[in-house]
Amino acid sequence: MKKILLIILGILIILIVILLIRAFTYPFKKAPSVSENDLKWVKNDSAIQRLSGGIKIPTVSTGELGAFDYDPFDRFKEYLKSSYPLVYQNTENYEINTHALVFRLKGSNPALEPIVFLSHSDVVPPGDADVKNKEENVFRPDDKPLPAVTKVAEDWDFAPFSGAVANGRIYGRGTIDMKGMLFSLLESLDNIIKSGQIPQRDIYLAFGFDEEVGGQKGAVQIADYFKKKGLKFDAVYDEGGLILEKGSIKGINSDVAVIGCAEKGFLSAKIKVKGLGGHSSMPPMESAIGKAAVIMQRLEENQMKPMITPLIKGFFDNIGGSMPFANRLAISNQWLLKPLLLSQLTKNNSTNALVRTTTALTMMKGSAGPNVLSPEVEFIVNFRLLPGNSVKDVKEHIAKATEGFDVEVEEIDNTREASLVSSFNTKAYQMIESGIKQIYPDAIATPYLTIAATDAYKYQIVSNHIYRFMPVKINDPEKQSIHSTNEYISIENYMKMIHYFEYIMRNYDK
Secondary structure: OHHHHHHHHHHHHHHHHHHHHHHHHOOOOOOOOOOOOOOOOOOOHHHHHHHHHHHOOOOEOOOOHHHOOOHHHHHHHHHHHHHOHHHHHHOEEEEEOOOEEEEEEOOOOOOOOOEEEEEEOOEOOOOOOOEEEEEOOOEOOOOOEOOOEEEEEOOOOOOOOOOOEEOOEEEOOOOOOOHHHHHHHHHHHHHHHHHOOOOOOOEEEEEEOOHHHOOOOOHHHHHHHHHHOOOOOOEEEEOOOOEEOOOOOOOOOOOEEEEEEEEOEEEEEEEEEEOOOEEOOOOOOOOHHHHHHHHHHHHHHOOOOOOOOHHHHHHHHHHHHHOOHHHHHHHHOHHHHHHHHHHHHOOOHHHHHHHOOEEEEEEEEOOOOOOEEOOEEEEEEEEEEOEOEOHHHHHHHHHHHOOOOOEEEEEEEEEEOOOOOOOOOOHHHHHHHHHHHHHOOOOEEEEEEEOOOOHHHHHHHOOOOEEEOOOOEEOHHHHHHOOOOOOEEEHHHHHHHHHHHHHHHHHOOO
């Protein structure tokens, strides 16, 4: 017996040694050394004023496309023409579906595949908050005061479409999502033109106008147009990742730039559950709503299996070296500790979304009265598909959860597979890393999985290298303001974003 215990002890010691050796020798990417060479950005009042003016035009997309108020979109187009005359004069530019805009700056070498930068002009509504009058001391970039009394929605420091410039910030719906990026791209291209530099390859800007409601009339049509022209892009750059301020990721004492190399898929299903209706005074042993509750419990308790995809492995390989030792131990020894690692990741909402197809019960409809048994109850469940899972997998998962019940399952909204995963060993990706070093040299850059949907997905038909990243350093309150109240972008972020895109345009082929 003693001999057996000694053998077991010896095996455990060897195992511990192996785990420790792998933890200390695992090839984690080294974090950037602390630098004092942060970009000394210069405030450009004219650029700020141009963005402020664009924010004042309420290009809201909501509901069905036919219900759009297109007048603001028409005014926005004219505003861009008057704000960037050199861009319009020195590029091939055209409209697709009237309100989608494309610009092409011709390069010197037509043999090279072009690059394209995406954005969109539409914004979500500012919310249904009551509007109140509030005295504001606000100044435009040209230091001319706004009216003393400005209408401000509840929970907004300044009116949602004021374009107010104050406190080192530009306020308004769309400053981050995503007119800030749209205007920074035009500013960058304008600077390239003014410098007289001719890029080697063509540079495209492509701006949709319905991204917030699916992009079917904007990005889809632009991408189809490019495909019909036979264009193939060396890089597609869109929104989807950000620079998360130090402390945003638990255990990492550094800014982290997350670069979306893929995005999750989407499936929403309406599940109608049938049962016996009637008066609540004589209920059946199992009502339709009770059956629906069983199915919903199955869906929440037995979710699709988590997994570490190659993309998320790349994410941990990049940030793991800056994490506490226990995290490094688990990441470097997944051959043994993967179940433990997945268990920890699935306990947090944010990290859970990175390692599994998520399940969200979002809506429910039943009886119209408190004493009425509905013969049919319906609810909506939304899945966000991890690359590696398919729509077919999700449908089979739903079928298993509804087994034994009389149900009808209907897909609603725009079902789509998860995107393809773009390599992080390409020039296009390396240019992002290089651009980040220009503006935030201490940030850790890492590949990442974009959770939300973007227009970039539509461009898979014209490129294998699609990256989702907006060079904006953001804290948690700022992140919460996207699609919510009090959205703003700091002037520093805006100036650095212009520098970032101009850097990539100038240096892509150097």
